[in-house]
Structure formats: structure tokens, C-alpha cells
Amino acid sequence: QKEVEQDPGPLSVPEGAIVSLNCTYSNSAFQYFMWYRQYSRKGPELLMYTYSSGNKEDGRFTAQVDKSSKYISLFIRDSQPSDSATYLCAMSQGGNYKLTFGKGTLLTVNP
Amino acid sequence: GAVVSQHPSWVICKSGTSVKIECRSLDFQATTMFWYRQFPKQSLMLMATSNEGSKATYEQGVEKDKFLINHASLTLSTLTVTSAHPEDSSFYICSARAGDRDGYTFGSGTRLTVV
Numbered sequence: 001q002k003e004v005e006q007d008p009g010p011l012s013v014p015e016g017a018i019v020s021l022n023c024t025y026s027n028s029a030f031q032y033f034m035w036y037r038q039y040s041r042k043g044p045e046l047l048m049y050t051y052s053s054g055n056k057e058d059g060r061f062t063a064q065v066d067k068s069s070k071y072i073s074l075f076i077r078d079s080q081p082s083d084s085a086t087y088l089c090a091m092s093q094g095g096n097y098k099l100t101f102g103k104g105t106l107l108t109v110n111p
Numbered sequence: 112g113a114v115v116s117q118h119p120s121w122v123i124c125k126s127g128t129s130v131k132i133e134c135r136s137l138d139f140q141a142t143t144m145f146w147y148r149q150f151p152k153q154s155l156m157l158m159a160t161s162n163e164g165s166k167a168t169y170e171q172g173v174e175k176d177k178f179l180i181n182h183a184s185l186t187l188s189t190l191t192v193t194s195a196h197p198e199d200s201s202f203y204i205c206s207a208r209a210g211d212r213d214g215y216t217f218g219s220g221t222r223l224t225v226v
Contacts (some may be wrong), residue, residue, distance in 0.1 A: 001178055008152075034215070036217075041222065042219055042220045043115075043204050043206075043218050043220040044204070044206075044217045045217070046214040046215070047217065049214040060126070088154065088155070090215075098145060098157050098160060099145070099206075099215060101155045102154060102219045102220075103153070103154045
């Protein structure tokens with residue numbers, strides 16, 4: 001079993017739809033959870049950063065962490081064509097610990 | 112916000128030559144930087160952790176003599192791919208954590224093509 005599992009998609013939605021992305025993990029030591037957006041041939045851009053369980057909202061983005069289920073989610077409301085990218089979940093045990101990434105989900109938002 | 116600058120953004124080199132990639136933290140000091148490699152449609156795979164003033168820590172399966180990492184200052188880490196071969200062609204990305212700021216900031220990546 002991989003440490004972090006993420007459905008690679010691809011996922012295609014119409015503009016304005018609510019997008020749900022998620023990852024599961026097996027290492028209970030993970031404490032910090034992140035979502036990154038990566039456009040083609042670019043470095044990942046941090047979208048959301050969450051410590052331990054709970055919800056965090058930033059504009060159209062909401063991140064949820066359920067440590068009891070080892071499950072994290074990213075919701076995108078009112079999706080836009082500019083949201084089309086690969087979304088990577090990542091997690092770490094904390095501090096300057098290395099990040100472990102999911103495979104990424106390719107999202108396309110159609111106008 | 113924290114900015115990590117990575118150069119070059121792309122490079123083509125001949126097989127057998129060496130290539131150096133630079134990663135700079137522009138507005139913060141980074142005692143630790145990370146180097147990743149990403150193949151097409153694959154996720155980021157950590158190659159090594161670069162620590163300022165000490166030897167890098169390599170992940171299992173990564174040849175430390177082939178991928179030389181130098182972290183001589185708090186704002187600069189370099190990755191040198193020595194005696195590059197076509198199978199080293201990939202997207203290399205560095206990242207750093209900006210002190211007490213949340214998350215890890217990534218450079219824009221370097222696409223290496225070995226011909």
C-alpha cells in the first residue's frame with residue numbers, strides 16, 4: 001500500500017461546478033497536510049496548508065482533514081477554466097520533514 | 112510571500128556532460144531545501160534533502176555521486192547532474208520552507224533534456 005493514494009483522474013467539469021478532490025494515506029504520523037496546484041511545466045503552487053484535523057477555507061477553496069479516517073479533501077466552489085491544472089495533495093510529519101505527495105489529479109474546467 | 116527562484120528553467124545537454132541547477136530563496140533564509148524529480152504525468156519524487164553547511168541526505172535509490180548537491184549558504188542550493196545520460200531527462204524542482212511560514216515553497220522547475 002502506498003503511503004498516499006490519490007485518484008489521478010482525469011476529472012472534467014463544467015464552469016461553475018463544485019469540484020471535490022481527495023487523498024487517503026496510511027501513515028498516522030502525518031500531521032501537516034497541503035494541497036498544491038501545478039500548471040503544466042511549472043513548479044507546484046501552495047493552495048492550502050492545514051495542521052491536524054479540521055477545516056480551512058480560503059476564498060473558493062476549502063480543505064478538510066479527517067485524521068481518524070486518514071482522509072483529506074479539497075473543495076473548489078464556482079470552478080473556473082483557470083482552475084484547470086493538476087492538483088497534488090502532500091503531507092509531512094512536521095517541521096522540516098520531507099513531503100510525501102499523491103500522484104496528482106488532472107482537472108479540466110470547461111467554459 | 113516566500114519566493115524560490117530556480118535556474119535555468121530548461122536546459123539541453125549532450126550525454127556525458129554535467130549540468131548545474133540553482134535554487135535560491137529570495138526573501139527568506141532556508142536552512143533546508145529539498146530536490147525533487149518529476150517524470151511526465153507522475154508525482155514529485157524526493158531525491159534529497161539539502162542542509163546548509165552539511166552533507167545532503169539522499170533518498171534510497173538516488174546516486175549521490177551522480178546528483179551532487181551543495182548548500183553553501185542560507186539562500187542557495189545547487190544540484191549538479193554529473194555525466195548526464197538520456198534517462199536523466201526529467202523535470203527537477205527544488206523547494207524550501209520559509210521559517211515559520213506555512214507550507215513549502217517550490218521553484219518553477221528545470222526541464223532537463225539529455226541528448
